Amino acid sequence: MKNLIPVNLKSQKYNILISQSENDFLKNLKKVTATTTFFIITDKNVKKLHLKYLSNLLKQRSNDSKVSVKTAVISAGETGKNIKKLSFLYNKALKESIDRNSCVIALGGGVIGDIAGFFAATYMRGIDFIQVPTTLLAMIDSSIGGKTAVNITKCKNIVGVFYQPKLVWINICFLITLPSQHIKNGFAEAIKYALIFDRKFYTYLKKELINGFIKDFDYIIYKCCFYKVQVVKKDEKEISGVRTTLNFGHTFAHALEAYTSYKKFLHGEAVIFGMLFASLVSLKLKLCSKKTFKEVKQILTLLDFKLNVKINTRQLLNLMKKDKKTTSGNINLVLIFKIGKVKSVSVRDDIILNVLKNWS
Ligand SMILES: NC(=O)c1ccc[n+]([C@@H]2O[C@H](COP(=O)([O-])OP(=O)(O)OC[C@H]3O[C@@H](n4cnc5c(N)ncnc54)[C@H](O)[C@@H]3O)[C@@H](O)[C@H]2O)c1
Incomplete structure (x- = not known):
């Protein structure tokens, strides 16, 4: 390395x-x-x-x-x-x-x-x-x-x-x-890279979480930086859409952070729920299999965070619309197809509301 x-x-x-x-x-x-x-x-x-x-x-x-x-x-x-x-x-x-x-x-x-x-x-x-x-x-x-x-x-x-x-x-x-809560917070972003780019890295991170300790921080950091740099090189200013893939889980996460006035969740924690939400939408739209959804849920559950907040679905939807990726009022969500593959998809409001209602 x-x-x-x-x-x-x-x-x-x-x-x-x-x-x-x-x-x-x-x-x-x-x-x-x-x-x-x-x-x-x-x-x-x-x-x-x-x-x-x-x-x-x-x-x-x-x-x-x-x-x-x-x-x-x-x-x-x-x-x-x-x-x-x-x-x-x-x-x-x-x-x-x-x-x-x-x-x-x-x-x-x-x-x-x-x-x-x-x-x-x-x-x-x-x-x-x-x-x-x-x-x-x-x-x-x-x-x-x-x-x-x-x-x-x-x-x-x-x-x-x-x-x-x-x-x-x-x-x-x-x-x-660094307190352990913040280590977990960062780990959520590491999982994000694995879900977007790399099944092997997903398996590696899952093992580390199951073992309960991180053997090699330098390796994890290197892998994440490597992936981020590849994307930034292709799309420095988020114009072509390549960089947008890094926002997997972020539309929901930013809305959740704003909804709770930035006081209840750390950013990475909010991203965990965002990735889970995006995977639920993928499943609902039949873009990913039940197996993929289960795999996403498994690794995120290992981080052991609880979404213990009552959500007003309409308010959250409106906050999601404030996202920089919203175009002409349509929410563009980065959705998962399989571990290692995501894509930005325009999603109708009724689908988002339906997933939110059934989830919260
Ligand atoms: N620019 C980008 O591309 C990008 C990407 C992701 C997130 N962000 C932003 O990053 C922010 C979240 O970052 P964060 O999670 O690092 O939060 P943070 O900067 O608030 O740090 C978390 C806490 O840890 C403390 N801390 C920092 N280093 C420490 C250390 N070594 N030992 C003990 N305590 C330490 C800080 O004082 C703080 O209380 C959000 O505002 C988010 O929007 C930006």
């Missing part, structure tokens, strides 16, 4: 480095930036655990004492991914004299990656940034591919731009402090 995945895009080329070696990181960092000023954006939890470590590492970068590391800390969790926090970041950056030659580092989970990326894309019309993901979800998904965004009330990721990082450094040591 290689530890460097090149992301060669039209807009930019960069590397994903999967390594526990600080030297590897510093060498790769040197190749992408000559800056002496870093602006680390992180959240309150990650600050306590890992900020000092990264800050000291960056200072080692150069033997002279010129390297300066400024930081901005926002509240943890989805509610921190909003315009108010973005505005705080702009003001803090100005106060700290961050300029076009500085480099932003997103140190944290997907929330930090998304808001820091959006900040980097827009501050002074765009400055360099690097992703240092610290959750499993961010390592296998959100730190790769250049989607950046903030939420506005009841609408997730609706304001954002595509903006690629200069480097992504994935170090599984950060996972040591």
